[in-house]
Amino acid sequence: MAEATEGRAWHEIVRDVLKRHNVSLVTYVPDNVMRPLIEAIHADPFFTAFACTREEEAVGITAGAWMGGTRGILLMQTSGFATLPNVLASLSVPFQIPTLMMVSERGTLGEFNIGQSLVARTMRPVLDALAIEHHTMTRLDEVEFIVDRSITQAVATMAPVCFILSPLLTGGKVFAK
Amino acid sequence: MASLANHPSNREQAKVMNRYDITKRMIGLLHQDEAVIGGIGYTNFDLWAASGSPSGRRQQNFYMLGSMGLAVPIALGVAIAQPARKVFALEGDGSVLMQLGSLSTVAARGQKNLCIVIMDNGAYQITGGQKTTTEQGTDIVGIARASGLAQSAWAADEDAFVELIGRSLKEDGPWLIGCRIDNQKPVDTTERDPSRIRDNFMRGLGVRK
Numbered sequence: 001m002a003e004a005t006e007g008r009a010w011h012e013i014v015r016d017v018l019k020r021h022n023v024s025l026v027t028y029v030p031d032n033v034m035r036p037l038i039e040a041i042h043a044d045p046f047f048t049a050f051a052c053t054r055e056e057e058a059v060g061i062t063a064g065a066w067m068g069g070t071r072g073i074l075l076m077q078t079s080g081f082a083t084l085p086n087v088l089a090s091l092s093v094p095f096q097i098p099t100l101m102m103v104s105e106r107g108t109l110g111e112f113n114i115g116q117s118l119v120a121r122t123m124r125p126v127l128d129a130l131a132i133e134h135h136t137m138t139r140l141d142e143v144e145f146i147v148d149r150s151i152t153q154a155v156a157t158m159a160p161v162c163f164i165l166s167p168l169l170t171g172g173k174v175f176a177k
Numbered sequence: 178m179a180s181l182a183n184h185p186s187n188r189e190q191a192k193v194m195n196r197y198d199i200t201k202r203m204i205g206l207l208h209q210d211e212a213v214i215g216g217i218g219y220t221n222f223d224l225w226a227a228s229g230s231p232s233g234r235r236q237q238n239f240y241m242l243g244s245m246g247l248a249v250p251i252a253l254g255v256a257i258a259q260p261a262r263k264v265f266a267l268e269g270d271g272s273v274l275m276q277l278g279s280l281s282t283v284a285a286r287g288q289k290n291l292c293i294v295i296m297d298n299g300a301y302q303i304t305g306g307q308k309t310t311t312e313q314g315t316d317i318v319g320i321a322r323a324s325g326l327a328q329s330a331w332a333a334d335e336d337a338f339v340e341l342i343g344r345s346l347k348e349d350g351p352w353l354i355g356c357r358i359d360n361q362k363p364v365d366t367t368e369r370d371p372s373r374i375r376d377n378f379m380r381g382l383g384v385r386k
Contacts, residue, residue, distance in 0.1 A: 053281060060244065061251070068257070090244045
């Protein structure tokens with residue numbers, strides 16, 4: 001792993017792994033912590049990237065693209081994930097679509113918004129209830145391994161996967177007065 | 178951009194047609210393995226019914242089994258992945274009202290190979306016919322135009338519907354065709370086997386051999 005992480009920030013590692021796996025479509029509902037990744041992706045002509053009006057919509061778009069032969073990933077924050085149980089349970093999981101999701105974790109380790117801290121507690125129970133593979137990334141040296149292996153697994157097993165970006169990795173969103 | 182001056186922009190000017198009949202007419206115009214995404218409910222059932230024939234069932238159809246409102250986003254994803262193929266989203270009024278933002282996403286992308294067909298009976302028919310807001314003054318074509326989908330119109334009648342579908346096949350989109358439909362029951366019921374639906378669709382699109 002050491003060679004891979006040399007000198008690169010988490011978002012550069014993610015961008016590079018996505019490219020290596022030919023994940024070229026990126027749909028997102030913006031998030032401040034995700035901003036460097038979104039900017040890196042927009043700066044690279046390999047990717048087709050755009051904002052959606054809802055996270056649910058973004059799941060539909062990446063599902064359609066997958067069936068049409070293009071791999072995609074959806075970027076969002078915790079509160080956005082909380083809008084997804086129905087689409088995951090009625091589209092991604094039963095139709096065996098490898099929906100790739102990356103969530104920047106709000107609601108913990110210094111959260112200042114009570115709504116975020118409450119809704120964040122629904123995320124892992126929802127993922128567990130639907131038996132969706134998920135990994136919380138806390139350290140720079142584990143990002144490459146987790147994202148790389150899990151994309152391979154999602155495609156091979158035709159199952160969704162969710163990558164959770166912990167504030168331990170990203171710094172999170174700091175208290176704003 | 179194509180002129181739609183001879184097609185109504187107002188729901189009140191559109192004739193009430195039959196969902197199965199116009200779905201059948203539409204399927205009859207598809208000769209290039211165009212992809213069709215059926216939203217949930219009776220729109221979906223009549224797509225299934227209109228796509229069967231003694232020689233087999235049309236393979237380039239995808240049938241949702243939930244995820245209400247996502248026919249347009251799924252169709253957009255297919256259209257992005259396969260820009261050389263025309264893609265249709267068939268959606269009900271109740272469903273599209275749930276995901277109006279997707280119309281602006283389609284417009285912002287200017288997705289040329291996408292056509293959205295709205296089956297508007299003003300009701301949540303499958304749950305007992307409760308009124309949707311289109312029966313109370315909301316106009317889907319008006320919303321579509323204001324979302325940036327300039328090539329949006331109501332089908333005045335069956336002939337106009339056939340003409341609009343024909344144009345969407347020949348000319349760049351994105352298109353949105355509003356269809357007022359009656360409250361007839363669908364002709365058949367879609368087989369509820371998600372992995373089979375998805376696998377068939379992917380083979381129909383040439384993604385799997």
